[in-house]
Amino acid sequence: MTENERIFWNRILELAQGQLTQATYEFFVLDARLIKVENQVATIYLDNMKELFWEKNLRTVILTAGFEVFNAEISVDYVFEEDLSSLNSNTSNNDSNATLQPTTQQQTQILPVIQTDLNPKYSFDNFIQGDENKWAVAASIAVANTPGTTYNPLFIWGGPGLGKTHLLNAIGNSVLLENPHARIKYITAENFINEFVIHIRLDTMDELKDKFRNLDLLLIDDIQSLAKKTLSGTQEEFFNTFNALHNNNKQIVLTSDRTPDQLNDLEARLVTRFKWGLTVNITPPDYETRIAILTNKIQEYNFDFSQDTIEYLAGQFDSNVRDLEGALKDISLVANIKQIDTITVDVAAEAIRARKQDSPKITVIPIEDIQTQVGKFYGVTVKEIKATKRTQDIVLARQVAMYLSRELTDNSLPKIGKEFGGRDHSTVLHAYNKIKNMIAQDDSLRIEIETIKNKIR
Ligand code: ADP
Numbered sequence: 001m002t003e004n005e006r007i008f009w010n011r012i013l014e015l016a017q018g019q020l021t022q023a024t025y026e027f028f029v030l031d032a033r034l035i036k037v038e039n040q041v042a043t044i045y046l047d048n049m050k051e052l053f054w055e056k057n058l059r060t061v062i063l064t065a066g067f068e069v070f071n072a073e074i075s076v077d078y079v080f081e082e083d084l085s086s087l088n089s090n091t092s093n094n095d096s097n098a099t100l101q102p103t104t105q106q107q108t109q110i111l112p113v114i115q116t117d118l119n120p121k122y123s124f125d126n127f128i129q130g131d132e133n134k135w136a137v138a139a140s141i142a143v144a145n146t147p148g149t150t151y152n153p154l155f156i157w158g159g160p161g162l163g164k165t166h167l168l169n170a171i172g173n174s175v176l177l178e179n180p181h182a183r184i185k186y187i188t189a190e191n192f193i194n195e196f197v198i199h200i201r202l203d204t205m206d207e208l209k210d211k212f213r214n215l216d217l218l219l220i221d222d223i224q225s226l227a228k229k230t231l232s233g234t235q236e237e238f239f240n241t242f243n244a245l246h247n248n249n250k251q252i253v254l255t256s257d258r259t260p261d262q263l264n265d266l267e268a269r270l271v272t273r274f275k276w277g278l279t280v281n282i283t284p285p286d287y288e289t290r291i292a293i294l295t296n297k298i299q300e301y302n303f304d305f306s307q308d309t310i311e312y313l314a315g316q317f318d319s320n321v322r323d324l325e326g327a328l329k330d331i332s333l334v335a336n337i338k339q340i341d342t343i344t345v346d347v348a349a350e351a352i353r354a355r356k357q358d359s360p361k362i363t364v365i366p367i368e369d370i371q372t373q374v375g376k377f378y379g380v381t382v383k384e385i386k387a388t389k390r391t392q393d394i395v396l397a398r399q400v401a402m403y404l405s406r407e408l409t410d411n412s413l414p415k416i417g418k419e420f421g422g423r424d425h426s427t428v429l430h431a432y433n434k435i436k437n438m439i440a441q442d443d444s445l446r447i448e449i450e451t452i453k454n455k456i457r
């Protein structure tokens with residue numbers, strides 16, 4: 001043991017003694033040993049059953065001592081009797097011997113077979129790239145090509161239905177294709193928590209540890225659910241898993257509906273780690289990408305889609321790829337029932353009517369915000385938008401703002417009219433239809449409006 005390690009350990013004992021009753025201290029702490037501190041990870045030997053207690057009650061003590069002695073955030077890797085025997089002796093059974101210097105081949109023989117839970121239908125090939133996801137795709141491909149070395153962890157965030165789960169699985173499938181022996185696990189944070197609970201209940205935490213800490217690639221979906229759970233120990237367990245993998249240069253990819261910094265209820269040290277690698281964002285697909293996604297998707301269906309229909313659909317669902325796919329399913333259902341081969345705009349409109357009504361419009365956007373952004377874009381004040389002056393610039397800004405108010409909020413036409421200086425609902429409808437028609441013919445206007453939309457959201 002180095003001098004620092006000795007000071008560190010003594011400090012832990014001292015602090016623990018100050019915090020615990022004598023009996024608790026003797027039972028839980030006295031026979032623990034510090035094996036080493038390396039790469040800011042303290043390896044501590046414990047009785048199996050005592051780990052939870054340590055995790056729960058002595059984390060702060062270890063952190064404190066770590067900062068005092070090493071001036072760093074020290075994490076912990078607990079090891080147990082069986083780990084020790086495999087570390088120390090060559091005469092125990094063969095299996096544990098082999099774990100001493102695991103080569104990839106040996107590893108795959110010894111460790112239990114893992115169920116990847118990957119969805120084989122998601123690949124890079126069937127993921128359409130656009131400006132809004134190109135960095136996420138590039139990073140995902142880089143990670144899949146050289147897992148554990150490029151960006152670790154890779155943190156992909158974005159709104160629902162934008163392809164996070166797809167990319168996560170594509171990474172896993174691609175790695176698996178290269179290396180069928182790779183130990184890969186896809187899991188939602190929600191299920192990670194469930195597994196944790198089950199293992200706690202059955203008192204089989206070691207199994208869980210074995211399962212997750214021996215992976216080559218861990219793909220965790222929707223990490224934000226970990227933040228919501230206050231269940232004691234889950235974040236800790238995840239933290240330890242993360243460290244164990246990261247320290248061994250094993251790749252971790254996480255997805256989330258928000259940035260690491262916005263994961264409010266997550267422990268700061270986890271957030272810090274999430275930012276160690278690369279954070280990439282996916283935003284809603286623009287019109288071109290939506291057309292491309294649809295054009296690609298309709299190949300799965302036995303119908304003819306007119307170009308009009310594709311463009312119409314791309315105009316209907318603009319914030320979520322899942323909705324686009326859902327629309328195609330609706331259409332296929334209707335077309336099957338009615339035995340229609342060619343999908344016209346009318347057929348499509350009819351089929352998706354219910355979905356359009358369901359699809360949540362974003363009510364939280366105040367009309368005022370829309371007016372402000374549109375005004376800024378066209379160099380017009382909100383006051384002018386609301387007033388009656390009819391110069392060309394102001395009229396366009398006014399009509400675009402009305403169009404977006406209808407498009408992006410749930411407000412009724414009369415309500416929107418009222419917000420625009422008390423105009424009649426028919427004026428709003430007229431503006432809406434006018435802009436809608438213009439967009440269909442005028443690419444630059446469409447792009448302008450997309451740009452404004454992105455500012456508003
Ligand atoms: P998220 O996990 O971000 O909520 P998903 O990955 O589940 O979104 O994507 C929803 C659906 O949309 C999936 O079926 C996925 O295949 C599809 N999808 C999303 N983005 C794309 C894209 N760029 N190209 C092709 N399909 C996509």
Ligand code: MG
Pocket residue numbers: 164165166221
């Ligand atoms: Mg998802």
